[in-house]
Amino acid sequence: MKRYDDAGADTLWPQARTIWIANPFDDIPGEGLPPLRFWSLARVLAARGHDVVWWTADFSHRRKARRELPADVAEYEGFGLRLVPVRPYRKNVSLARFASHRDYGRNFERIATNAVASGLLERPDLIVASLPPLEGPEAAARLAHKLDAALVVDLMDLWPETFERLVPGPEWVRRLLSPLLLGGMARRRSRVLAAADGIAAATHTYAAVALAAEPGLAAKPRHVCRLGGAPQEFDPKPRAIPVDSPAENRPGEIQCVYAGSIEGGQDVEALIEAAGLLAADGVAARIHIAGTGRLLDELKAQAAEIPAQSSCRVTFHGLLGRRAYTRLLSLCDVGLVCVKPHTLVAIPYKACDYASAGLAIVNSLPGELADLLDDYHAGIAYQAGNARSLANAIRQLAQQPRLLADAARGSRRLAETLFDREKTYAAYADWLESVMREPADVVDEPLVPAGSPPV
Numbered sequence: 001m002k003r004y005d006d007a008g009a010d011t012l013w014p015q016a017r018t019i020w021i022a023n024p025f026d027d028i029p030g031e032g033l034p035p036l037r038f039w040s041l042a043r044v045l046a047a048r049g050h051d052v053v054w055w056t057a058d059f060s061h062r063r064k065a066r067r068e069l070p071a072d073v074a075e076y077e078g079f080g081l082r083l084v085p086v087r088p089y090r091k092n093v094s095l096a097r098f099a100s101h102r103d104y105g106r107n108f109e110r111i112a113t114n115a116v117a118s119g120l121l122e123r124p125d126l127i128v129a130s131l132p133p134l135e136g137p138e139a140a141a142r143l144a145h146k147l148d149a150a151l152v153v154d155l156m157d158l159w160p161e162t163f164e165r166l167v168p169g170p171e172w173v174r175r176l177l178s179p180l181l182l183g184g185m186a187r188r189r190s191r192v193l194a195a196a197d198g199i200a201a202a203t204h205t206y207a208a209v210a211l212a213a214e215p216g217l218a219a220k221p222r223h224v225c226r227l228g229g230a231p232q233e234f235d236p237k238p239r240a241i242p243v244d245s246p247a248e249n250r251p252g253e254i255q256c257v258y259a260g261s262i263e264g265g266q267d268v269e270a271l272i273e274a275a276g277l278l279a280a281d282g283v284a285a286r287i288h289i290a291g292t293g294r295l296l297d298e299l300k301a302q303a304a305e306i307p308a309q310s311s312c313r314v315t316f317h318g319l320l321g322r323r324a325y326t327r328l329l330s331l332c333d334v335g336l337v338c339v340k341p342h343t344l345v346a347i348p349y350k351a352c353d354y355a356s357a358g359l360a361i362v363n364s365l366p367g368e369l370a371d372l373l374d375d376y377h378a379g380i381a382y383q384a385g386n387a388r389s390l391a392n393a394i395r396q397l398a399q400q401p402r403l404l405a406d407a408a409r410g411s412r413r414l415a416e417t418l419f420d421r422e423k424t425y426a427a428y429a430d431w432l433e434s435v436m437r438e439p440a441d442v443v444d445e446p447l448v449p450a451g452s453p454p455v
Contacts, residue, residue, distance in 0.1 A: 016127060017433075018122045018125050020054075020055060023156075024104050024133065025062075029073050034325070040421050043078065045079070051080075052080065053121065056081065069083055070108045073304060084111065099132035104139075108140075112143055123148070123444070124147060125436055126436050129141075130154045141164045145195075150198070152200055153192060155202065157345075192218075198221040203224065205346035205367055221435055223368050227419075229420070234357045252284050253285060255332040255334070256334040257336065258290070261293045261348045262296045265340055267390075272337050275287050279310035283395050283398055283399075285398055286312070292319045330358070333397070334362055335355075335359035339364055340389070341395055346369060352415070352419045356420075360379050361373055361378055364383070365384075377407065380407070
């Protein structure tokens with residue numbers, strides 16, 4: 001099909017297809033935060049002329065609240081949005097969350113089957129399903145088999161490996177018990193990946209772990225598209241010291257920001273302790289915390305113990321809308337990736353946002369992110385859980401302006417090269433179109449049984 005870009009030049013696009021996206025977690029239009037992975041992908045595919053439907057949950061994972069279908073999504077975004085009924089949950093690690101995932105898989109399959117059978121929706125040519133949860137791609141695999149669609153599973157996390165940290169006892173006990181307690185989930189992941197026509201991943205780390213667990217998957221088409229950010233939203237020129245009002249300006253005060261959830265998997269307790277150490281050492285710094293979570297009140301109480309006139313201050317901003325969030329990052333010097341390594345997160349959203357804003361990055365995560373920061377000279381590491389290590393990292397940047405400036409430039413280069421969603425999601429869409437051009441193998445029976453248990 002021949003289409004034309006905004007400048008009028010003709011461009012040959014692949015034939016428009018019907019594409020379903022199955023992800024219950026990401027924020028949807030109208031929820032205030034920037035477009036994340038699947039919103040970004042839906043936009044790119046829809047802009048190419050594909051008929052895109054995003055199947056999400058009617059319960060917001062981030063806000064822990066019911067969500068409503070926003071008006072005029074198709075008109076303003078170009079894609080359709082379908083809410084799948086699920087039960088709510090309060091904790092990210094709970095039986096109620098597993099039950100909610102089970103609702104998502106069952107109801108997604110039921111509603112989608114009925115919608116196609118009744119003629120309300122076109123049969124999909126491709127289904128892109130995120131993992132986690134397991135129930136989404138399992139339902140997608142059965143739908144793809146019934147509806148003769150291609151299936152791509154998008155690895156967003158190490159699931160079930162991330163649960164190994166919750167197994168009680170010392171390390172040697174966890175090694176013994178984890179296969180017994182989590183083996184069922186690992187086998188389900190292997191089955192759903194075997195049923196897929198292609199495997200996408202948010203990091204090379206996630207792809208490598210999944211393929212190592214099931215070497216037979218190595219021949220499948222694969223693509224890595226990092227979560228990414230939007231460097232275009234940030235001015236790369238040198239920034240001024242941020243203030244809430246001119247009266248609060250303190251010359252020479254380094255501005256650091258932590259953005260994200262305030263939960264047990266984040267190293268936020270060490271951050272408040274580090275602020276106290278910086279105050280005691282007379283380092284002029286301001287720590288901005290943007291986000292919410294179950295530990296917020298506890299952190300505020302700890303921060304209140306730091307004397308108000310100290311050299312280091314902590315400011316809580318709550319959950320910010322996109323404009324306020326980008327302004328805060330634009331006015332800061334350092335982005336703090338305070339994440340506990342046992343969460344097995346490889347590259348969080350916050351790292352991509354910090355790099356897009358050109359912030360020097362202080363990072364607790366080993367592996368893929370640490371390697372990228374070293375390659376681009378974009379930041380320095382600290383030891384998770386060690387407040388003195390974190391304070392020393394911030395002090396080093398505060399007292400060495402050249403190091404801070406070099407890290408900021410390296411961070412921006414990293415974003416422009418590897419994290420720019422305008423480039424990376426276009427490449428992801430190219431790859432998905434190539435998967436659709438390859439016919440799926442026909443099998444007699446679905447590879448993923450219906451009604452699989454959550455564990």
